[in-house]
Amino acid sequence: MPGAFVLTLGCPKNEADSDSFQACLRAAGWELIDDPEDADLLLLNTCAFIQPAVEESMEAIGEALDWKSRKRSRKLVLAGCLPGRFHDDGSGGLSDFDLIIGPADTGGLLDWLGLPPESVPGVYGRRHLRYLKVSEGCSNRCAYCTIPLIRGPRRDRSTGEILRDAAMMVHQGAGEIGLVGQDTGAWSEDGGIHRLVGTLAEEYPDVWFRLYYLHPAHIVPGLAGLMTEHGNVMPYLDVPVQHCSDRILKRMGRGYGRALLEELFTGFDDSVADLAVRTTVIVGYPGETENEFLELMGFLSRHRCIRTVAAFPFWPEEGTTEYFRIRPGELPSPETVQSRLSQVGDAADAHYRDWGERLEDRVLQVMVDSPGTGHTVFDAPLVDGTCFLESDEPEGTVLECRITDYEGPDLTAEVIA
Ligand code: SF4
Structure with a gap:
């Protein structure tokens, strides 16, 4: 019987799925509230793409089970990447969950709610910050990554679906809409992502649009030009490079080399208006030598467009190509990894200082x-x-x-x- 529900989120990347889950629950008569203590249903949208995220999700599951144990009539739904990655083998105490569904499985939720599949009502959210999914899954198969295993190959959403969701978000009060996907730049309907962003920016001139998760090999020419053409397309690109050594990039299976990265980032450095780039790198990749790491540091230090660098230590994730390929002695020692993480941290601080000086008084x-x-x-x-x-x-x-x-x-x- 419908009552009040709370939705908890393990990862901002899953926020677009959360909006769809919320819309399904509302369509069935459930009301969204903030305090779990007053809720009759809790939907846990989990993250599991690396080990620390798995551990965080397991902690959230423990808290959710405790929440349910205090009132057995409460409903508990487990959703997202954790059940998408690890299927319940009956030994983990998940029997207390009333429903377990994988990432973006609105069909499974609607079925459980007793609603027909065609009643998918789009998206619902109350925040001014919203995330609009342009595609689901990823076809790149990087050697270290679990996401294609969890979410499957890339399926682009149609222009019509995306525009419908954008209209709903604006109607619900969105101030900023982030375009997300595991490989957003590869979206290939109707002339590509830059056309889509241009259409949205023109249709909703008071809404900010921001692009996330652009694979370096899938950045189309003209993307940076959009930002000068439309004041509401943020001068910001989220471009995870992961490394810059040709050998490491090849082993990662990233599909590009250092030359492409240098060309791309030099173009961003030289763009007419300031362009802020957020990037991520993986440190301590199997076989990463000191020289290869220094090559990465040189790249990170050279490009003034970089506003944010986040570094992650390599983690051998079960099921990935790299997990089965690592040879004994290939992983840098934990001390080396810590030292490299802290050196990337220093490079990140230098970029913050540089950007701070450039922005002061502006x-x-x-x-x-x-x-x-x-x-x-x-x-x-x-x-x-x-x-x-x-x-x-x-x-x-x-x-x-x-x-x-x-x-x-x-x-x-x-x-x-
Ligand atoms: S592009 Fe990103 S999501 Fe896709 S496999 Fe590579 S790291 Fe994973």
């Missing part, structure tokens, strides 16, 4: 995220730096602000309009 648009905080056009909400400002404006409001100070990735600003 007037930028800032979107309010909560009382006293927001994010600039150069920073993705929730993952990059926060902009501190004095304002009581509601979330989603865009203010003209002068940047007065910086510390690490965070900025301080005064509101001027």
Whole structure:
């Protein structure tokens, strides 16, 4: 019987799925609330693409089981990458879950709710920050990655579906929409992702659009030009490079080499307007030599477009090509990995300082995220730096602000309009 539900999220990348799950529950008469103690149903949307995420999800499962044990009539739904990656073998205490579904399985949820599949109502969310999925799955099969195993090969959503969801999000009050997919740049319907972003930007001039998860080999020419053409397409690209040594990139199966990365990032450095790039790298890849690591450091230090670098240690994930391929002695020692992570951290700090100096005194648009905080056009909400400002404006409001100070990735600003 419908009542109140709460949805918890293991990973911002899954937020688009959460919006679809919420829409299904609302269609069945459930009401979204914030406090789990008052809820009759809890949907846990989990992440599991690397071991730390698995551990975090297991912790959340423990808390959810405890929540249910305090009132047995409560309903518990486990969704997302964790059940998509590890199928229940009956030994893990998951019998207390009323439903277990994989990532994006709205069909399974609708079936359990007793609704026909055609009643999928699109998306629902209350936040001003929304994530719009352009595709599901990934066909790249990088040697270290579990995502293709969990989510399957890439399936592009149709332009019609994406535009319908965008319209709903705007109607529900979206201030910023992030376009997401495991390989967003590879979306190939109707002329490619830059056409889609151009259409959305024209249709909704008051909404900010931001692109996430662009595989370096799938960045189409003209993408950066969109940002100069449309003030509401953020001058920001999320481009995970993972490494820059040709040998390591080949072993990773990334499908590009150092020359392509240098050309791409030099183009970003030289773009007419400032362009902020967020990137990720993997440190301690099997067989990574000191020289190969230094090559990566040289790349990271050279490109002024880099605003944020996040480094992850390599983790041999069960089921991946690399898991079965590693030979004894190939993994750098934990001390070496720690030292390399901290060197990447130093490079990241240097970029924050450089960007801080460049942004100080500049007037930028800032979107309010909560009382006293927001994010600039150069920073993705929730993952990059926060902009501190004095304002009581509601979330989603865009203010003209002068940047007065910086510390690490965070900025301080005064509101001027
Ligand atoms: S492109 Fe990204 S999601 Fe796809 S296999 Fe490679 S790392 Fe995984």
